[in-house]
Amino acid sequence: MKKFILLLTVSLLLVLSMVGCAKPVDNAPRKVTLKVFMTFPRFQEQFEDYFEQFKVKMLAEKNIDVTIDLEMPTSDQAAQILKARLSTNDAPDLFTLHAIADIPDFYKAGYLSDLSGQPFVGELLENVKDIVTYDGKVVALPLESLAWGYLYNKDIFAKYDLEAPQTITEMLNVVTVLKENGETPFLLAFQESWIPQLMTALAIGGVVTSENPTFIDKMNNKQASYQDIAKIFDIIDIIMANGTDKPFEVGNAAASADFAAGKAAMWVQGTWQAQAILDINPNINIGTAPLPVSDNINGTLINLSVSTSLAVSPTSKNKDVALDLLNYILDKQASSKLFEELKFNPVAKFHTYETFPWSDEAMSYVALGRGYRDLSLPGAVTGEQAKLLQSYYAKTVTKAQFIETIDEVWANSLGQ
Amino acid sequence: MKMKTWINLLILFLLIIYSIFSLSPIILAIINSGKTQGEILTNILALPESFKFSNYVVAFEKIKFLRSFFNTLLVVVIGCGGIVLFSSVAGYKLARVKTKLSNFYYSLFVFSMLIPFHSIMISLVRIARVTNLQGSLVGLGIIYIGLGVPMAIFLYTGFIRSIPIELDEAARIDGCSDLRLFFSIIFPQLKPITVTIIITNALWMWNDFLLPLLMLPNSKNYTILLSTNMLFGQYGNNDWPAILSVLIMAMLPAVVFYMILQKSILKGISEGALKQ
Amino acid sequence: MKNKNRNLTLFILPALLFYAIFTLAPAFGGIWYSFTNWNGLNPNYELIGFRNYELLLKDKNFINSIWFTMRFVGIMVVLQNVIALFLALLIETRIKTKTMFRTLVFMPNMISMIIGGFMWMFIFTRALPYIANALNIAALNISWIGDPTFSFIAIIIVSLWGGVGYLMIIYMAALQGVAKNLKEAAMIDGANAWQVFRNITIPSIMPAITIGIFVTLNNSFKVFDVVYSLTGGGPGRSTQVIALNIFEEAYSMNNRFGYASAKSLILFLIIFVITLIQLGIMRRKEIN
Numbered sequence: 013m014k015k016f017i018l019l020l021t022v023s024l025l026l027v028l029s030m031v032g033c034a035k036p037v038d039n040a041p042r043k044v045t046l047k048v049f050m051t052f053p054r055f056q057e058q059f060e061d062y063f064e065q066f067k068v069k070m071l072a073e074k075n076i077d078v079t080i081d082l083e084m085p086t087s088d089q090a091a092q093i094l095k096a097r098l099s100t101n102d103a104p105d106l107f108t109l110h111a112i113a114d115i116p117d118f119y120k121a122g123y124l125s126d127l128s129g130q131p132f133v134g135e136l137l138e139n140v141k142d143i144v145t146y147d148g149k150v151v152a153l154p155l156e157s158l159a160w161g162y163l164y165n166k167d168i169f170a171k172y173d174l175e176a177p178q179t180i181t182e183m184l185n186v187v188t189v190l191k192e193n194g195e196t197p198f199l200l201a202f203q204e205s206w207i208p209q210l211m212t213a214l215a216i217g218g219v220v221t222s223e224n225p226t227f228i229d230k231m232n233n234k235q236a237s238y239q240d241i242a243k244i245f246d247i248i249d250i251i252m253a254n255g256t257d258k259p260f261e262v263g264n265a266a267a268s269a270d271f272a273a274g275k276a277a278m279w280v281q282g283t284w285q286a287q288a289i290l291d292i293n294p295n296i297n298i299g300t301a302p303l304p305v306s307d308n309i310n311g312t313l314i315n316l317s318v319s320t321s322l323a324v325s326p327t328s329k330n331k332d333v334a335l336d337l338l339n340y341i342l343d344k345q346a347s348s349k350l351f352e353e354l355k356f357n358p359v360a361k362f363h364t365y366e367t368f369p370w371s372d373e374a375m376s377y378v379a380l381g382r383g384y385r386d387l388s389l390p391g392a393v394t395g396e397q398a399k400l401l402q403s404y405y406a407k408t409v410t411k412a413q414f415i416e417t418i419d420e421v422w423a424n425s426l427g428q
Numbered sequence: 429m430k431m432k433t434w435i436n437l438l439i440l441f442l443l444i445i446y447s448i449f450s451l452s453p454i455i456l457a458i459i460n461s462g463k464t465q466g467e468i469l470t471n472i473l474a475l476p477e478s479f480k481f482s483n484y485v486v487a488f489e490k491i492k493f494l495r496s497f498f499n500t501l502l503v504v505v506i507g508c509g510g511i512v513l514f515s516s517v518a519g520y521k522l523a524r525v526k527t528k529l530s531n532f533y534y535s536l537f538v539f540s541m542l543i544p545f546h547s548i549m550i551s552l553v554r555i556a557r558v559t560n561l562q563g564s565l566v567g568l569g570i571i572y573i574g575l576g577v578p579m580a581i582f583l584y585t586g587f588i589r590s591i592p593i594e595l596d597e598a599a600r601i602d603g604c605s606d607l608r609l610f611f612s613i614i615f616p617q618l619k620p621i622t623v624t625i626i627i628t629n630a631l632w633m634w635n636d637f638l639l640p641l642l643m644l645p646n647s648k649n650y651t652i653l654l655s656t657n658m659l660f661g662q663y664g665n666n667d668w669p670a671i672l673s674v675l676i677m678a679m680l681p682a683v684v685f686y687m688i689l690q691k692s693i694l695k696g697i698s699e700g701a702l703k704q
Numbered sequence: 705m706k707n708k709n710r711n712l713t714l715f716i717l718p719a720l721l722f723y724a725i726f727t728l729a730p731a732f733g734g735i736w737y738s739f740t741n742w743n744g745l746n747p748n749y750e751l752i753g754f755r756n757y758e759l760l761l762k763d764k765n766f767i768n769s770i771w772f773t774m775r776f777v778g779i780m781v782v783l784q785n786v787i788a789l790f791l792a793l794l795i796e797t798r799i800k801t802k803t804m805f806r807t808l809v810f811m812p813n814m815i816s817m818i819i820g821g822f823m824w825m826f827i828f829t830r831a832l833p834y835i836a837n838a839l840n841i842a843a844l845n846i847s848w849i850g851d852p853t854f855s856f857i858a859i860i861i862v863s864l865w866g867g868v869g870y871l872m873i874i875y876m877a878a879l880q881g882v883a884k885n886l887k888e889a890a891m892i893d894g895a896n897a898w899q900v901f902r903n904i905t906i907p908s909i910m911p912a913i914t915i916g917i918f919v920t921l922n923n924s925f926k927v928f929d930v931v932y933s934l935t936g937g938g939p940g941r942s943t944q945v946i947a948l949n950i951f952e953e954a955y956s957m958n959n960r961f962g963y964a965s966a967k968s969l970i971l972f973l974i975i976f977v978i979t980l981i982q983l984g985i986m987r988r989k990e991i992n
Contacts, residue, residue, distance in 0.1 A: 053662075083645065083646055084647070085645055085646075085647070091956075092955040092956060092959070093645040095744050095959055096553065096557065096744065097557075099744055102557065202850070202938075202939065203849075203936075203938075205938070257847075258829075258847045258849075258850050259850065260847060260849050260850030260938060260939050261829040261847065261849050261850060263666065265662070265663055265666040265667065266666035269666055395956070399938075399940050399941055400940065401940075402938050402939045402940040403939060403940025403941065403942060404940075405939065406850065406851065406852055406939035406940055406942060408852055408939070408940055408942050409940060417764070424759075436797075439794050439797055439798075440798075440801075442794060443791070443794055443795065443798070443801075443805050446791060446809060447805060447808040447809065449865065450808050450809050450811060450812055450865065450869070451808060451811065452827070453812075453820065453823040453824055453826075453827055453865070454811070454812075454815075454823070456823075456826065456827060456831055457823050457826065460826070468830065471834075472830060472831050472834045472835075473831075473834075473835070510722070513718075514718040514719035514722065515719055517715050517716075517718070517719070518715055518716040518718075518719040518720070520715065521711070521712045521715035521716060522712075522716070525708050525709070525711070525712045527708060527709055527712070529709045529712065529713070530709075530712055533712070533716055533720070536728075537719075537723065540723070540727050540728065540731070542972075542975060542976055542979060543727070543731055543972055544925070544926045544947075544968075544971055544972055544975055545926065546926065546928075546946075546947045546950050546951070546968050546971055547731065547734055547968040547969060547971055547972040548727060548730035548731050548733075548734055548968075549730075549950075549951075549954070549968065550730075550733075550734060550737065550954050550961050550964055550965050550968065551729070551730035551731075551733030551734050551737060551965070552726060552730040554730075554733070555725065555726065555729060555730055555733070559725075570722070570726075571726050573722045573726075574722035574723055574724075574725055574726025574727050575726055575727055577719045577722060577723050578723060578727070581719060606711065606715075631814070634816075635815075635816035635817075635818075637816065637817075637818045637928075637929050637932075638928060638929070638951075642955075653816055653818050653819070656818065656819060656822070657818060657933075660822055660933075668826060668830065671822065671826075672823075672826065675819050675822055675823055678816075678819055679814075679815045679816070679819050682814045682815060682816070683811070683814060683815070685814070686811070686814045690807060694806070694810065694873050697870065697873050697874075698873045698874050698876070698877035699877075
């Protein structure tokens with residue numbers, strides 16, 4: 013027994029002295045805490061792991077002991093929390109934002125650092141770089157770049173020998189064939205209002221890009237009305253009239269399960285949801301295609317957007333380390349693995365990992381020039397459209413009221 | 429006589445019907461929380477073939493039950509402690525001192541009982557940010573003190589008025605200081621109303637949703653309700669076995685509390701309300 | 705006198721401090737912000753006079769939310785009090801089962817309406833459609849959450865489920881205070897049960913009825929949790945109550961904090977006026 017205690021004491025002393033040797037007191041690492049605010053609760057683990065790598069790297073290379081305070085609120089609360097924090101001078105060192113919707117406002121309010129000189133900028137793909145550039149400056153690092161239309165069940169389409177429709181007439185044919193065979197053409201999931209809003213996003217994108225390219229500018233100058241693009245309702249009406257029952261009881265999770273089970277042939281939902289569907293039914297073949305808005309094929313377009321980007325606060329107390337972390341997100345060695353794991357599309361030239369069939373399908377349209385850059389609508393308008401579409405389906409709002417309300421909301425958003 | 433039996437049966441029948449209505453969500457939730465997804469689809473009303481406690485194990489993990497529980501408890505303890513301490517002292521003086529100033533203070537407190545939370549919400553969040561209380565459980569407890577004192581002062585003042593003033597005077601002859609007099613003589617007399625105040629406030633804070641939602645952005649600090657709400661957002665009307673087991677767990681503390689303290693709770697509630 | 709007041713202030717100070725910072729200050733802050741164009745994002749804002757209030761008059765969503773809330777309040781005040789009083793009367797007739805029924809009816813009141821709303825969502829979207837299919841009753845197989853009319857009914861049902869127990873406890877306490885000998889004397893005089901109830905019970909529990917209506921009015925105008933968890937105000941905004949409209953204005957869509965403050969002040973005024981009117985009427989009745 014005595015011997016054992018002796019042994020224990022000796023070994024303990026030994027360990028202690030070794031630890032003491034490894035970290036000489038005079039060269040203690042600089043301690044830095046970074047606050048990182050991200051809206052990817054589903055990827056929390058992946059980012060935490062990635063940040064661990066970063067910590068190790070910083071300690072080894074720069075002798076900085078980084079602590080990362082990662083905050084991942086759910087996406088419906090994130091905007092509110094972030095805005096509150098920014099406006100009270102309590103900005104996180106790094107935070108995610110929606111490139112197209114948020115950059116203009118945030119830039120004007122002075123919440124974004126100019127990142128143009130950062131190493132990662134040179135590596136960005138050109139079409140991606142455009143989206144995070146504002147006022148001639150790169151102000152955010154693109155994370156999730158998307159090329160999306162609607163999802164369709166390739167197995168159901170193949171069964172009836174159908175192809176993804178390219179015009180609204182073709183779409184009507186597809187709908188007829190599907191219904192004759194007892195299939196439901198569209199999955200409707202309206203419980204969470206952002207999902208129906210995707211229909212408006214695509215329909216407006218197609219109509220505006222192909223027929224009315226100055227529409228957004230004109231709206232911003234109060235010289236236009238949604239009446240001018242009332243055509244968007246053609247496809248929306250088709251979808252709503254040929255969809256699944258009780259859409260207000262179906263949220264995103266339930267809809268993914270339904271789509272995986274083959275309850276409908278098409279779902280207006282982005283490629284980001286494809287993996288979740290595959291997780292439920294690994295045998296399903298998912299395709300993605302542009303949504304037709306008329307018989308003009310030039311309006312049948314894939315939406316290209318960087319929806320979530322990472323920015324650095326100009327008020328960060330440890331901006332050097334914050335910028336190191338930012339650049340590490342697009343590190344030549346480490347980032348490919350992260351982006352592949354997260355199923356994000358490539359944003360940098362050195363991202364050469366294999367992509368998914370649905371992404372490839374979307375990109376094949378883009379290669380033909382059938383893609384458009386996501387439109388920049390005021391945030392209030394997007395939110396209002398989402399709510400109004402729900403009401404439109406529930407028949408508490410008519411088409412005319414829809415148009416009138418959106419015109420008003422758009423005008424109000426200019427007034428501030 | 430026959431008529432009376434019929435009426436008797438009718439009353440019993442109505443009460444049973446209402447009790448079923450009252451309990452049905454809970455019972456359905458319990459039954460279905462032990463099923464698989466498939467079982468829920470085939471028969472919602474049947475008992476599960478074998479009760480899957482594993483659903484609860486998963487739920488326990490998912491909403492970080494222990495952490496959420498103690499987060500909520502901390503807020504309630506700080507809130508109730510502060511409210512009882514500060515309101516009893518204030519109520520005592522308001523009841524005993526009869527001056528214009530005393531009347532003014534009293535009306536100042538009572539007036540705010542009409543202000544709905546939503547009317548102060550926006551500025552309150554800003555104040556919480558400025559004072560660095562947002563994001564902290566202690567901070568949330570402190571805010572509850574500020575929101576809860578008016579009602580408690582109102583109840584304490586009313587109660588203390590019914591305690592004979594001779595008690596104070598007898599003690600004063602013994603040379604007690606005001607504060608010592610209060611805590612040694614008066615406060616013990618206030619036990620019934622203190623229990624009422626603790627119960628009503630604890631229930632309010634335990635079941636409050638909006639203020640924690642605005643005050644606690646970080647999931648580390650989530651209360652039980654916030655964790656539940658977040659989980660529902662993830663599973664949204666789909667994975668019901670998981671959701672229902674979370675719901676049952678989330679309501680368990682309040683239900684157990686009710687079962688143990690039923691008498692005091694019901695008494696507290698009816699007294700608290702009737703004194704308004 | 706001065707000494708007395710100083711002593712008083714000393715005792716009140718801690719409570720007053722917390723109260724001033726977290727209730728009074730934000731209350732006045734809300735009034736102040738309601739005259740500004742503070743939008744939450746921009747740290748700067750300016751005074752814009754009554755502009756927000758002018759906007760309110762034209763804000764269809766806000767006005768709709770007021771009407772919707774009014775309808776909700778109207779139905780709740782009647783149903784919740786009638787059902788609660790009725791149950792209290794019934795339970796008071798029980799001897800052995802009194803405690804049991806009281807426990808069961810009150811139980812939902814202990815549960816947060818967020819949890820209650822989620823549990824009822826299961827009933828409305830899963831259990832009722834299942835029962836409808838099994839028994840072939842088409843009338844039950846409706847979209848409780850997706851149709852504006854039925855969503856309204858769903859919200860009422862869940863609110864009653866959660867709220868009736870509370871009032872029932874108040875009414876039971878009041879009923880116990882009704883003098884037995886009065887009732888018995890009336891019975892001997894040949895009065896029937898209804899007459900006794902109408903002429904003896906109701907007048908003696910009038911204070912409790914005042915409280916019951918006061919409590920329902922107050923809580924129903926502020927209703928939030930149940931709508932948030934059950935319908936989220938949807939479909940669209942068809943079940944959006946005032947509290948939810950304010951919340952949406954401030955935190956989920958526009959972040960127009962100044963404008964939302966103006967809305968919240970209107971909510972305060974509505975509650976204030978209605979409470980005063982109601983208290984006035986009830987007081988007069990009690991005196992008579």
